[in-house]
Amino acid sequence: MDEVDKIIMHQLQQVDATIEPTEELAEFTPEQVVRAVSGCLAEIPMAQRFGVASSLAQGCKDSGYRGDIGYQTFLYPNAVELRKLLMFLIEQLPRERQTTEDGASGKMQALSHRQLLQRQIRKELTHQLKTPWVPQFARSVGNRKSLGCSSLGIEFRPHINLSIPSANPEERTKEEQQYFDQLAPNLFQQTASKSVDLIASVLHKNELDRWGQGLPDSTLLFVDSEEPEAPIIAPTQSPSSGEAEVSPFQELSNQVQELRVQCETLLTERKSHAAALAALKLRETKATEEIGRIQPMLKLHERTSLVLADPEENLAKLESLLKSTQSKRQTLTQQWLDYRKPLLDTLEELKTAKEAQEVQGIRNSIENLEQELQAKTKQHNELNATLRSASQSLAPRKEYTRRIHEFIGNIRKQRADIYKVLDDTRQLQKQLNVVGAQLQRQFNYTDDLLFQSAKHDLHAKRAYKLLAQLHANCSELVECVSLTGNVTKQIRELEVQIDGEKLKNVLTSLQQITGDIQKFEQHIQELQGQIRAAEHPKVES
Amino acid sequence: MATSPGKSPALEAGNTETTGLLSATVVAGLRNLGAIISPPLTKLLIANSLKLTLHPDATIAPVPEIYASNAACAKQSEYAVVTLYALATKHGWDGLHLRQQLEQLGLDAGAVDELSRVYEDSRKELVLRQLQLGHSFPHITDIQWRIVCDVKSSTSDCSTGVANFHINLGNFRPSSGERVTIVEFVCNAEELQSLINRLKEIERHCNQMAVA
């Protein structure tokens, strides 16, 4: 066995150098077993096709191994089984292996990289050629297992200006911190737009953050005021990049920094100015309000002072004006009264007319309503009467139905009784039959018995004769009984018939008929008398 | 990039691969996790970020409690988580590698656990998501055809007597499911046959590639 093991070890070494050789297969650890088998399987073209990744045991079976193989073969190796398996696998190794093995190892690796890619392409192609077609919308599920394409193309379009809090929170100003805490949209909100992709954006930003300090101008082009990372990083980095070459980028970034500071001071100035402006505007509005209030007063004052300038003359003027105004007013009142009076009269008239009309209308309606009321009461009385009559006629009907129900109940009861009697009769008949049969048998038996013994015994002979006589008598009796029964039945039927006839009022009709006959007889006699009377004169003549 | 990586500030801060790839902002955002942001909120934030990364078109209910306190830190951390996953996926790290890198940054242990767990759980989806990203021509996934025969037209009284094929190539807009026509053209039976031959030529070539 040792030699076989040595050969196996040697071959395994060639397949995979990482397998450490041991003295015997019995010393193999589970990891080594898996490695050895998978290494061998990877070399076997047929197994390759099914994929080394698939279950190792299944792979061995697929490659044609007939022995008992399963999980346990790899996890709990058994020297005998393992030897069998590995010998089988090594036998399957291709011959060319030895020749390629001789080549330089470095070349091998370079080649294998390319081969790996080719193999991968081949695998992918075979897979795609073999798998059934999956509709596009089911591909993300259907092709998941094979890492197959879902045939979606998303363009690599980064959001070039993601706003994410920078690494050092100390460097953030208070406003920035507040902005990030409250207002700033999160990463996903920023990339929610259809025109950018999340992954592309974060990859872009990460690269920008890593390399950005080398090209601050390009980042500054995109960076808005909320994202000052690049300029913050830049000064900390400048010394490390060497004093000898102060790049124009950095100069520019310094300038930008200065400008930024300037801009900030200007902004604060602008803010204070804006506040002053607002205060002034407020004052202005107040002042205009005041002016609006004062102006009418001023006008009044002006007039009074104008009047007071020449008091007597103005007084006279005012008085005359007053007078004229008064007279004018009087005339106007007069006119108004004149005009008003006829109107008031007409108004009064119209009012009374309207009232009268209304009263008339109400009266009419009252009359109408009264008539209606009368009609209604009349109708009510009529209906009451019909109701009473209806209820009266209704009572006997109830009575009838009650009686009918009673009858039906009685009939039911009677029917039940009849059934009972019928049952009894049947029972009796049955009993009768049974007893009759029993009697017949008994008689036959006794008859036989006595007949047998009658041949030898004289008494028995007599007894037999008596029995025969008894039998004859008995049958006669039974016949008589049944005859009696029949007669009784007939009697009953006749009685029923008689009752029926009686019910038909035979007597009265008979009397009528006899009466009629007597009448007819009288009539006939009269007629005969007449005939005779008629014949007599003839004869006489 | 013309600048050598040695000049990057992040590299000077810590001379590892991760810090080389992650910007200072990202590192700061990751450090918030499990520290300024409580562990349960960290979990919530990571899950929410992943959901929004994987399904950019879906409408996902907002989680306001993330921003209840320390909104600036939360926003920074969201960016950090998304960037971390994007970079890890881009460079093809496995879960273990991600964990190693994060441990080098000296993050909170719980946060490292959660970050690597979520990454491992959804690595395939992340790869699929980033596989889609990049330039591509209009991708045809759907083909429709109809057979058309003219009866009469404004310029000709009689039918040409030949059936034509209207062929429409298109795809479906992933967000709305609406069909988008990429190109529509007409051809007769011969032209269609030659088109099929041309397409089969591609298929043959693919088959050769797959077998060779």
Next chain:
Amino acid sequence: MSSLRLTKQQHDHLSLLQRPAGDVVELCKSAFDYLINGPNPSRYETLAKKYSDSGSAEAVQQAVEALISLLISVTTRAGGDCVNMQAILRQTFPDLGDDVLEVLEQFVTSKRNFVEGSIKSANIRAYRLVNLDWRLEVRTASRSLLEQCHVVVTMKLYLHTEPKNENRELLAVDTSGRSEQELKAMQEDERLHRKDLLVQTDVSSLLHMIKTLEDALAESKTRRIRNIVDAIH
């Protein structure tokens, strides 16, 4: 097959056809020239002088224009059938001699392609597929995923809005027997009506496309569809 319905005016304009066959040939040539270069009054002047007995240059031009109108209406009606065309011409001009009719027929037949193309392209324009270039591409890396193996078939579709007859000529450009002006017009046409389009697809979808197109082709060859097409024809 009924005759063409020409107006009285058209008949009047075509009265010059009553002349001998040689003159009619001359008129037809003038009509060709009209189609390509537009009216040429000086030529009509000389022709008019030649037919000194009847008419002016104006009459000649009207005759030429009426000939073109005739050409168009015959092509529209006959739609590609030579026998029909003969019959139509004979019925339309019962009073013309056989030799003149023959000239007319030749005139109509020789220019039919030209007119048919123009007629059809004047109708609703649809793009036709002229050519297809393809390339199998594998994307091995992108900015967002450094290691990948994304197989894509990229195709360039050459589309053209011209009707199929001219199209076929474009596919195999036959420059012989064409005047320089015609060639120039063709190039101009191509510039105006061409559209090239770059698209891509995955292999799985490609297979699906092939299958679907083959289905379409098979469907078009079924008896049902043939019957329908024949019935329409």
